[in-house]
Amino acid sequence: MSATDEVLFHTHPMSRGRIVRWMLEEAGCRYRTELMAFEDLKSPSYLAINPLGKVPAITHHGVVVTETAAICAYLADAFPAAGLAPALADPLRGSYLRLLFLAAGPLEAAITDRALGVEVTPEQSAFVGYGSQERLMAVIGQTLVAASPWLLGERFSAADVYLGSQILFGLKFKTIAPQPTFQAYLQRLMARPAWQRATAADDALLPG
Template identity: 70%
Template sequence: MGSSNDEIVFYTHPQSRGRVVRWMLEEIGQPYRVEVMGYGQSMKSPEYLAINPMGKVPAIVHRGVVVTETAAICAYLADAVPAAGLAPALADPLRGSYLRWLFFVAGPVEAAVTARALGQEPPPEKAGFVGYGSYEATIGLLEQIAAKASPWLLGERFSAADVYVGSQILFGLTFKTLPPQPGFLAYAQRLGEREAFKRAAAADDALVAQPAG
């Protein structure tokens, strides 16, 4: 699992959130090395736990730095490769919206969708105890954000926020954890037309299709 200092090493499984990071890697246009991890023994091996003690994918190692958590990896890569133009600079007013929507989806949206899927949403009188409040309010705002994308979350500028937020919407539509609202569907169609998305999906789909053994 060693690497040269500037090499991006990408730990993933083709049927995981690693698909989001694969798309991000294709968007930044830098070479990367893929380490496919198996669920169970491979992800729980001492060697991999030294990289991610959670024993999960995705993770990357770059310049001696380990980054886990899908949204964090997307944000890190955008900043690490500024030439790709996938993150507003610190002085850019768009930086606030960029971070806002990344964290909104990584926090409230993820929590709301998971709670709904597990049938563990709080009763209305306890909604204040959870950061998302209610599934309806959270997903309603997400649909507004998608509907206002023109064509992207930051206007004409595609960013890492579109990779992460867009992936959550694409997954939600596929697995029916999000309603097929017009704003979601139109945004998802635009995302699916990106060449980097197509390359990433094809690479992961090819891995899924490989026989076990």
């Protein structure tokens, strides 16, 4: 791997950058961390990278990518040797994309709403992407049971990184109800060396 393959990674350890660091470790690519203070995210230099003033962001071969799910999808395709995304012609590609963006859209929105105390009434459910959180979590649980050990069966993918991170967050902060299927899935995820390396690296950067 040449120096030109290096990924520049802008992050903060208390952000969704934790998901991207895990993805970088799974991809096995060379990367350099640019640790950002929250007050620096609105600086002109960083706003040129992400006008929303949010982390994470990456730069690779001069290409800037923001938004966590987009970064995960990019890295999976940019480093195919890691096997983190089915190829375009692979029959699993559709399921992979659906699950990755289900996690980034409806699942993350449902967990965030619950964390903020937002309760969606049955009358409002048609207007939110996840509809009913209970139904959404049931579908995800059924998917894990049917496809175990990973979302695509025997094949671990970027969808596991993103969806697993959301379930981990939801269980940690009690915004999703625990169930044995989720607990077993998280134990498998947390046993992965890449997750352990990424978590240790980010934990070491937390403010004392």
